[in-house]
Amino acid sequence: MGTQDVSGKNGQKTAIREENERAILEAAEEVFAEYGFSGATTSRIARRAGIPKANLHYYFATKEALYRRVIDNIFTVWLEAASSLNESDHPRQALAAYIQAKMDLSRSRPLGSKVWANEIIQGAPVIQDYLENTLREWTASREAMIRRWVDEGKIAPVNPRYLLYMIWATTQHYADFGHQIATLNDGRALTDAQWEEAKKNVTEIILRGIGISA
Amino acid sequence: MGTQDVSGKNGQKTAIREENERAILEAAEEVFAEYGFSGATTSRIARRAGIPKANLHYYFATKEALYRRVIDNIFTVWLEAASSLNESDHPRQALAAYIQAKMDLSRSRPLGSKVWANEIIQGAPVIQDYLENTLREWTASREAMIRRWVDEGKIAPVNPRYLLYMIWATTQHYADFGHQIATLNDGRALTDAQWEEAKKNVTEIILRGIGISA
DNA sequence: AAAAATCTTGACCAATCGGTCAAGATATAA
DNA sequence: TTATATCTTGACCGATTGGTCAAGATTTTT
Numbered sequence: 001m002g003t004q005d006v007s008g009k010n011g012q013k014t015a016i017r018e019e020n021e022r023a024i025l026e027a028a029e030e031v032f033a034e035y036g037f038s039g040a041t042t043s044r045i046a047r048r049a050g051i052p053k054a055n056l057h058y059y060f061a062t063k064e065a066l067y068r069r070v071i072d073n074i075f076t077v078w079l080e081a082a083s084s085l086n087e088s089d090h091p092r093q094a095l096a097a098y099i100q101a102k103m104d105l106s107r108s109r110p111l112g113s114k115v116w117a118n119e120i121i122q123g124a125p126v127i128q129d130y131l132e133n134t135l136r137e138w139t140a141s142r143e144a145m146i147r148r149w150v151d152e153g154k155i156a157p158v159n160p161r162y163l164l165y166m167i168w169a170t171t172q173h174y175a176d177f178g179h180q181i182a183t184l185n186d187g188r189a190l191t192d193a194q195w196e197e198a199k200k201n202v203t204e205i206i207l208r209g210i211g212i213s214a
Numbered sequence: 215m216g217t218q219d220v221s222g223k224n225g226q227k228t229a230i231r232e233e234n235e236r237a238i239l240e241a242a243e244e245v246f247a248e249y250g251f252s253g254a255t256t257s258r259i260a261r262r263a264g265i266p267k268a269n270l271h272y273y274f275a276t277k278e279a280l281y282r283r284v285i286d287n288i289f290t291v292w293l294e295a296a297s298s299l300n301e302s303d304h305p306r307q308a309l310a311a312y313i314q315a316k317m318d319l320s321r322s323r324p325l326g327s328k329v330w331a332n333e334i335i336q337g338a339p340v341i342q343d344y345l346e347n348t349l350r351e352w353t354a355s356r357e358a359m360i361r362r363w364v365d366e367g368k369i370a371p372v373n374p375r376y377l378l379y380m381i382w383a384t385t386q387h388y389a390d391f392g393h394q395i396a397t398l399n400d401g402r403a404l405t406d407a408q409w410e411e412a413k414k415n416v417t418e419i420i421l422r423g424i425g426i427s428a
Numbered sequence: 429a430a431a432a433a434t435c436t437t438g439a440c441c442a443a444t445c446g447g448t449c450a451a452g453a454t455a456t457a458a
Numbered sequence: 459t460t461a462t463a464t465c466t467t468g469a470c471c472g473a474t475t476g477g478t479c480a481a482g483a484t485t486t487t488t
Contacts, residue, residue: 117391205376
């Protein structure tokens with residue numbers, strides 16, 4: 001993830017730079033999530049961050065450089081959640097933990113999910129290398145793990161790939177389509193209780209769906 | 215869906231208008247799917263339709279008017295697929311048919327799904343009234359139907375709403391995230407056989423997940 | 429206190445945006 | 459054939475785009 005060095009002589013960012021970059025990245029995630037890369041404008045991001053546009057371009061030379069930093073952050077968070085799907089547990093615990101982690105991520109960081117969705121819809125012009133390397137390797141290793149579960153008779157015979165897609169699709173839907181879900185919920189976002197119920201339903205249907213009785 | 219009347223004295227569009235509007239709408243769906251409403255430009259749409267921009271604006275006065283026509287068409291197709299989830303069948307047949315219809319739609323009209331996804335991510339500035347009326351009523355009636363199945367013990371006790379979301383999310387994922395799926399498939403779109411396998415897996419996991427043994 | 433590094437910002441740039449217009453080309457109706 | 463309606467398009471409009479720049483303000487280092 002090549003980011004140019006902007007640190008001073010002592011090799012660290014100033015407090016001012018730290019704070020301003022943080023504010024810009026926060027505003028940028030909002031705007032990129034809502035409008036996509038092409039639809040987002042640097043002036044809109046600057047306005048939302050509360051600084052002049054020229055100041056934004058002092059910290060991030062181009063819109064694309066800013067976008068890459070946003071994407072990098074999102075991918076890091078995605079990988080953290082991904083690590084919860086690990087070998088050590090039994091299928092039920094492992095998958096339940098992963099679904100929970102992904103659902104929690106959709107609630108705590110819906111903007112990241114939306115930026116990701118926009119990027120994929122556009123054909124992943126920026127993160128194609130992540131898809132072809134990090135994501136591909138992660139997916140292959142998890143597919144192998146799930147296939148082992150199938151071979152050992154621990155879960156029903158499903159194609160691991162399509163199970164993973166179902167988990168991704170369902171959990172991310174609660175972030176990407178949050179507005180539609182809220183509209184169908186009398187215009188209000190899901191309450192904590194509703195969210196828990198959604199998590200429970202999603203987990204139960206998927207686990208039962210692969211032959212693990214809840 | 216208020217569209218202004220542009221028909222001649224005898225009350226019908228000319229063949230020229232028919233053909234040109236069709237070409238423009240086709241190009242517009244592509245561009246809106248890829249770039250969203252804000253990111254799409256009328257000149258890009260015109261270029262893809264093979265006509266000068268001024269000619270596009272002769273047929274569609276504004277970008278928003280064109281966008282509304284595209285959205286209208288997509289919603290019509292969506293409703294057709296939705297009608298396959300009907301009362302007459304048993305839960306297994308009804309849900310299997312609906313999942314199949316939605317999967318087929320993701321394959322035959324992926325662009326429409328992407329435009330829809332973009333619109334929702336942006337907060338549905340254009341189709342909010344569809345969500346609040348047509349979609350809300352459709353969803354309520356189907357929720358009631360599924361709840362009856364639960365009460366009659368035909369399927370496991372799930373909240374119908376979250377079951378519907380899972381079906382929408384999973385099936386539409388194959389359109390909206392088609393690029394990611396292709397990348398994880400060695401860069402090639404799913405073959406017919408793979409698509410059938412995906413459909414089979416999705417249907418089986420969901421049906422088994424709500425207690426209907428395949 | 430002086431020097432150096434860092435940060436701020438209004439003014440500006442060429443390119444592109446959505447959209448208009450008028451003049452001419454083409455098709456249809458009388 | 460003539461008249462009318464429809465269609466086509468280059469040129470153009472003010473506004474906004476991503477990005478630059480220079481001059482000054484502020485902070486940090488010496």
